[in-house]
Amino acid sequence: MRKEVLLTVSVLVCLIGSISVAQAGEEKKIVPDQRLVVSTAIYGNLVTWYETSTNVPHIYDLSIGKELNVPDDRVESNMEIYGNRVVWQNGDDGVSLYDTSTKKLVHITEAYHPDIYGNNIVYERIKWLQDEPYTLHSLYIYNITTKKETKITGEINADYKTAISGNKVVWVRADNPSIIYIYDIPSKKVSTTSASDSVSNLDIYGNLVVWQSGSDEKSDIYMRDISIHKTIQITKSGSAIEPAIYGNRVVYINANDIYVYDKFTRKTTRITSCGCAYAPYVYNNKVVYADSHEAGEMNWELGSIYLYDLSERVPKFKHQDTN
Known part of the structure; x- marks a missing residue:
């Protein structure tokens, strides 16, 4: 499950790969005029988001x-959904x-970044x-049914960035952000894999882990299949950010547009x-x-929530473009 970040305006810097550009008119506006939207999420017929203008949780039933x-509740960060359940800090x-x-x-416990x-x-x-190092951070798993909490890491003086899917939890530590940790819930064993650069926006689905690697000035999207220990680089533009994954599809942002990479076909679609x-x-x-295209420009202050159905997509044309 994907973690949100503040969007950075990026530019296209190289031309690589075959991109299908989706035909216009295939997107549907769900809710207009939302201010300072930080993150969206979807599961089944439920779409969630919140705005930093009000910090109110929104849930839309398609x-x-x-x-x-x-x-009434306040969302500070990490509004995530699975099935009928929605969590947030x-x-x-x-x-x-x-x-x-x-x-x-239900307010479960005092904790962060669920x-x-x-x-x-x-x-x-x-x-x-009271004394240095001031704060100690550790990760826990909470079982909703049994209400049992299990500690899965030791305490360190650094933030964690985490995601969960199936029986796997993945995270990176702020003190060593190029190492990805993978925790297997049944066996309680931890394995690691190294990234080429600093990791952010970590997400996981099944055995597939995706992340953004690089700096604010240059970043790309990577995917690792932890079942076969293989990593691929999805983008090479140096301007790709904020990946999220479900099934064989990875979505991400490049130059403030949304792209979808399909692992099975190895094709990328700009939507x-x-x-x-x-x-x-x-x-x-x-x-x-x-x-925020109705405003004619990138506008954090006023945007709308959109839904795009890939199953109805008919490519308009193919061309060489950045991915």
């Missing part, structure tokens, strides 16, 4: 075509869990100290062309994102 009434520096089927909101898959929530705890899109997320054939 099956009924409207937003759901969500109990709330305004009290704790983890909130909302079940759309039971309409119950992610969810099935019955498991992974999050970061911080121990505040926006305005240079005004941000905060992408993918589930099966559906991609959600924020877009």
Whole structure:
């Protein structure tokens, strides 16, 4: 599950690969005029997002075509969804869990940066100290059904960036961001893999791990299949950021447009062309994102939430472009 970042404006720097440009008119506006959208997410018929202008959690049900009434709570970061359950870091520096089927909101524990898959929530705890190193960080898994919490890392003086899928938890540590840690829940064993540069925006689906590697000035998207210990570089533009993965598809941003890479076909599709899109997320054939093209420019202050259905895509043409 993907973690959000502040979008940086990037430029195209090289021409490589075959890109299918999607035909216009295939995107659907879900909700107009959202201010300062930080992240989107989708699972099944539910789309989630929040805005830093209000920090209010939003959940939109595609099956009924409207937003759901969500109990009053504040989202500080990491609004993530699996099935009917949505988690986020709330305004009290704790983890909130909302079940759309039971309409119950629960504040689970004081913790940070949650992610969810099935019955498991992974999050970061911080121990505040009076003396140096001031704070100690550690990772935990919380089982929703049993309400049991399991500590999976030791305490270090550095932040974690985490994601969970199936029986795997992946993370990087701020003190050594070029090493990716992989935790197997049943065996409780940890393995590692090295990246070529600093890792951010880590995400996982099954045995596939994706990440953004590089700096603010130059970054690309990578994918590793941990079952066969093979890493591939998805982009070579030096301007690709914010990847998210579901199934065989990886979405990411390049020059403020949304691209989709298909692992099976090894083809990349650009689904926006305005240079005004941000905060992408993918589930099966559906991609959600924020877009401000109606303003005629990149505008964080005012954008709308869009849904793009890849199953209805008919490529307009193919050309050489950056990926």
